[in-house]
Amino acid sequence: MFGETSGRPPLGRAGCTVAARRLALLRWAALLSGVALLSGCGLIGGPKTVPADVSNRITVTSPDVTEGVMGSAYTCHGAGKYPGIHWSAAPPGTKSVALVMDDSAAPITPYIYWIVFDIGPQTTNIQAGQIPAGARQARNSKGSVGYDPPCPVGERHTYRFTVYALGSRLRLQAGASAKSAWSAIAQAAIARGRLTAIATP
Numbered sequence: 361m362f363g364e365t366s367g368r369p370p371l372g373r374a375g376c377t378v379a380a381r382r383l384a385l386l387r388w389a390a391l392l393s394g395v396a397l398l399s400g401c402g403l404i405g406g407p408k409t410v411p412a413d414v415s416n417r418i419t420v421t422s423p424d425v426t427e428g429v430m431g432s433a434y435t436c437h438g439a440g441k442y443p444g445i446h447w448s449a450a451p452p453g454t455k456s457v458a459l460v461m462d463d464s465a466a467p468i469t470p471y472i473y474w475i476v477f478d479i480g481p482q483t484t485n486i487q488a489g490q491i492p493a494g495a496r497q498a499r500n501s502k503g504s505v506g507y508d509p510p511c512p513v514g515e516r517h518t519y520r521f522t523v524y525a526l527g528s529r530l531r532l533q534a535g536a537s538a539k540s541a542w543s544a545i546a547q548a549a550i551a552r553g554r555l556t557a558i559a560t561p
Contacts, residue, residue, distance in 0.1 A: 418553025419448040420523050424488060430519070430557040437561065440509035442474060444488040450525040451551050454481040458524045458545045463510065463517065472501040472538045473508045473519070477530050477545065496534040498541035505535045516560040525551040
């Protein structure tokens with residue numbers, strides 16, 4: 361009949377406030393679970409999204425990183441161009457190569473500066489300021505496509521260049537989101553290697 365309840369007392373003002381807070385918490389929880397892929401233990405850190413059997417079989421170097429230090433020309437304090445990155449030959453079964461540059465110690469970790477994918481399997485370098493023919497770039501954490509030059513403030517900071525050998529080409533367009541590019545790289549990775557570089561203000 362009209363006016364009857366389902367057996368639960370009416371919420372009232374206080375009850376509505378509690379319910380609203382619970383709903384807000386649930387929404388935050390859902391949001392955080394979606395961001396979990398972007399955590400420091402996700403793709404860049406390794407085990408949660410990259411298969412555990414992906415080996416570190418690739419050696420990564422750079423002619424623009426001297427004794428572990430990246431020059432200011434590759435940061436916001438200089439020209440802001442991306443450095444040259446070289447790597448050893450990819451293992452058998454590699455269909456494409458991807459490069460991810462990130463900062464695992466950023467306040468929101470990891471912060472992605474650069475993702476390049478669909479690099480040819482026979483390619484073993486990216487020349488400074490020149491993306492290999494046929495390769496594509498995804499969006500970075502800033503939201504722009506391509507290289508976002510790091511901007512260390514106050515003290516020196518460490519950045520990571522990780523090269524992934526992939527067992528397939530990625531079905532992504534240029535300008536794909538960082539999250540979608542990460543997920544695709546994680547699913548296709550068969551080997552990897554990493555170079556760390558320090559930059560100063």
